[in-house]
Structure formats: structure tokens, C-alpha cells
Amino acid sequence: MRKVLSSGAEATIYIDGANKSQTVDKERSKKNYRHNSIDETLRKARTRKESKILHSLEKYGFVPKILKQDEYNIIMEYVDGVQLKKAIDKDPKLALLVGKNLTIMHDNNIIHGDLTTSNMLLTKKGKIQKLYFIDFGLSYTSTRVEDMAVDIHLFKQALESKHYKIASKAYIQFIKGYNPKNKKEILERLEIVEQRGRYKEKT
Ligand SMILES: Nc1ncnc2c1ncn2[C@@H]1O[C@H](COP(=O)(O)OP(=O)(O)OP(=O)(O)O)[C@@H](O)[C@H]1O
Ligand SMILES: [Mg+2]
Known part of the structure; x- marks a missing residue:
């Protein structure tokens, strides 16, 4: 049985199968506002990029495993969980897990791009909670401290706009969990990135 789980800006997410054997099919759908050949190139490139990054992170166990891939589709493991946005307001400490996952990504020079x-x-299995990252369509590899700082900046902005009541609590937990090799440099760069943001807001 096939069900549409979500239909977002870039992709449609289908769930196939039942119970324990469910799989997810992320299909990058045609966008009519884009020129045909540009649209195809973009959809293929994003699909390739996403599957490449999912493959390289698979061994760490916090991304869904890829089962099959195609030009516009990625078939992956179904993660039986809830979006963090539904859980973090009640439990800001969960941001610690975001920091831990992002440490592994940045230590491997992978930028998420849409945190x-x-x-x-x-x-949640019994009492054990685990956090998965998904949606690597905007991810890329980079060794630049700047790119890592921007990744954190986006997460911080997401906290401040969607979870403003617990944003600072959550951010403290995130920083506790975030311990990449060059943490100090990245956080120093984050301050510069944020100053730039504030300047832009005023002009
Ligand atoms: N492997 C998966 N297991 C379970 N749910 C998933 C999986 N992949 C995606 N989803 C669900 O589908 C939603 C959209 O997936 P994703 O973020 O990859 O696509 P998207 O095109 O970015 O969609 P949106 O524009 O809505 O963010 C996720 O927020 C999640 O709820
Ligand atoms: Mg998404």
C-alpha cells in the first residue's frame, strides 16, 4: 500500500508497505515554473547529492539507510519517529542530540545546509531516544569553518523563530553536545556570521 506522507516544496514523500516493513520513497517532482532542462538537471543533481551524503553517513547510524536509488527517487528506510519540532518544546534537552549528530557531520566535513x-x-525504543537527521538535498562537503558556522546559524534561527520560548535553553544544550575538532574556531566565526546578519537586518 502506498501513502503520501508529505508533499513539500521540493519532493513528495511516499510510504510503501505496512507495519515493520515500511519504506520511504522521496521523489523529486517536476516543477513547472522551472525550464524543463534546468528542472531535470537540478532534480537529478539534488537526488545524487542527497544519496551520496546519506551513503557516507550511513555507518554512524543517524540517517535512514538507502535501499535503492534512481534519477529522481531515493528509496530509504522508514524512520518511525516524530519530527523534532513536535518534541523539543516539551524537552529542550533534546538539542544535545542535535549537537552530537552535527559534531560527526562537521568532523567529516559535511554541511547539512537546512538544519x-x-x-x-x-x-523512541523503550526508554532510548535517538535522533535522525534527514533531508540532505542542500548538503555539501566543505572544510570551511565559515560553512560550519552558517550551518549552526541556521539551526539557531530555526530555534528562535519556531521555538522561541525554549530557544536559549535548547541552544545551551546544543553547544554542550557540539564538540567538533575545531569548535572554538567555528563558534568564533559564528559570532561574525551573526553580526553580519544583524547588520543586514538594519539596512
Ligand atoms: N526516511 C523517512 N522516514 C520517516 N519520515 C520521513 C523520512 N523522510 C522524510 N520523512 C518525512 O517527510 C518530511 C519531508 O521530508 P524531507 O524533509 O526529506 O523533504 P522536503 O522536500 O524537504 O520536504 P519539505 O519541503 O516539507 O521540508 C519529513 O519532515 C519527515 O516528516
Ligand atoms: Mg525537509
Whole structure:
């Protein structure tokens, strides 16, 4: 049985199968506002990029495993959880897990590019909670401290706009969990990134 789980800006997410054997099919759908050949190139490139990054992170266990891939589709493991945005307001400490996952990504020179609480899924088995990252369509590899700082900046902005009541509590937890090799440099750069943001807001 096939069900549409979500139909977002870039992709439609289908769930196939039942119970324990469910799989997810992320299909990058045609966008009519884009010129045909540009649209195809973009959809293929994003699909390739996403599957490449999912593959390289698979061994760490916090991304869904890829089962099959196609030009416009990625078939992956179904993560039976809730979006972090539905859980973090009640439990800001969960941001610690975001920091831990992002440490592994940045230590591997992988930038997420779209770190929001909708792109994270929280699972619970017994008492054990686990956080998955998903949606790597805007991800890329980079060794630049600047790119890592911008990644954090986006997450911080997501907290401040969607979870403003607990944003600072959550951010403290995030920083506790975030311990990449060059943490100090990245956080120093984050201050510069944020100053730039404030300047832009005023002009
Ligand atoms: N492997 C998965 N297991 C369970 N749910 C998933 C999985 N992949 C995606 N989803 C669900 O589908 C939603 C959208 O997926 P994703 O973020 O990858 O696509 P998107 O095109 O960015 O969509 P949007 O524009 O809505 O963010 C996720 O927020 C999540 O709820
Ligand atoms: Mg998404």
C-alpha cells in the first residue's frame, strides 16, 4: 500500500508497505515554473547529492539507510519517529542530540545546509531516544569553518523563530553536545556570521 506522507516544496514523500516493513520513497517532482532542462538537471543533481551524503553517513547510524536509488527517487528506510519540532518544546534537552549528530557531520566535513527541527526525527525504543537527521538535498562537503558556522546559524534561527520560548535553553544544550575538532574556531566565526546578519537586518 502506498501513502503520501508529505508533499513539500521540493519532493513528495511516499510510504510503501505496512507495519515493520515500511519504506520511504522521496521523489523529486517536476516543477513547472522551472525550464524543463534546468528542472531535470537540478532534480537529478539534488537526488545524487542527497544519496551520496546519506551513503557516507550511513555507518554512524543517524540517517535512514538507502535501499535503492534512481534519477529522481531515493528509496530509504522508514524512520518511525516524530519530527523534532513536535518534541523539543516539551524537552529542550533534546538539542544535545542535535549537537552530537552535527559534531560527526562537521568532523567529516559535511554541511547539512537546512538544519531545521522538521528535518530531524526522534525515535523512541523503550526508554532510548535517538535522533535522525534527514533531508540532505542542500548538503555539501566543505572544510570551511565559515560553512560550519552558517550551518549552526541556521539551526539557531530555526530555534528562535519556531521555538522561541525554549530557544536559549535548547541552544545551551546544543553547544554542550557540539564538540567538533575545531569548535572554538567555528563558534568564533559564528559570532561574525551573526553580526553580519544583524547588520543586514538594519539596512
Ligand atoms: N526516511 C523517512 N522516514 C520517516 N519520515 C520521513 C523520512 N523522510 C522524510 N520523512 C518525512 O517527510 C518530511 C519531508 O521530508 P524531507 O524533509 O526529506 O523533504 P522536503 O522536500 O524537504 O520536504 P519539505 O519541503 O516539507 O521540508 C519529513 O519532515 C519527515 O516528516
Ligand atoms: Mg525537509
